[in-house]
Amino acid sequence: MHAPLTGRGLAGQRRTAQTAAPATPAHLDLEARLALVNALMGGHIDRALVEFEIRTCHIPAAPPPQITLPLPPTANPCPYSTPVAATLHRARIRLEQGGWCAGQLTDGQGAHCLAGAIRTEAPSRSDASTALALLLETVHRDHPDIQTIPAWNDQQHGPRLPLLYLDRAAALAHSRNR
16 A cells, blocks of 8 residues: 655655745736747647658658749840930830820820830930931921921821831931931
8 A cells, every 4th residue: 555645755854835825927028928929839830740741751742833934025125226216216115015195295104105205215305305306307208297296296196107207217316326
């Protein structure tokens, strides 16, 4: 049978009864509580991962599927080395990508008129003025009654002719080494 408890511990010493009051819980601030919960949850997650690996190690894994993403469209390099011709070419690309408008420089949604696209793409005011003058000269060859590029732009019903004349003006600027 069991020996009766005599109140003696190891080595025959008498134990004193500890009747201390229970410890009051320490009040932790929010950061300390979050750190404790984070540590506790990290332990749970680590244990769950190990259990998952043990339970599923016998299952053969299929190779991951090949995922191919489409390549972003590449920008066409500018065919012109002269600054004014390059400005006219960039203005054409801006109209193609952002849209063309009439009656205003921009429509607030990315579309530009001819003058607005040239001014936006020109590196300087003098390049913009030269590009607009060459564009006006190009348009004057077919429409001698036109006074300004904005007036001619506003008479158009779509971007086809403005884009065509931008190409012609860029070729003219390139041939003149401008």
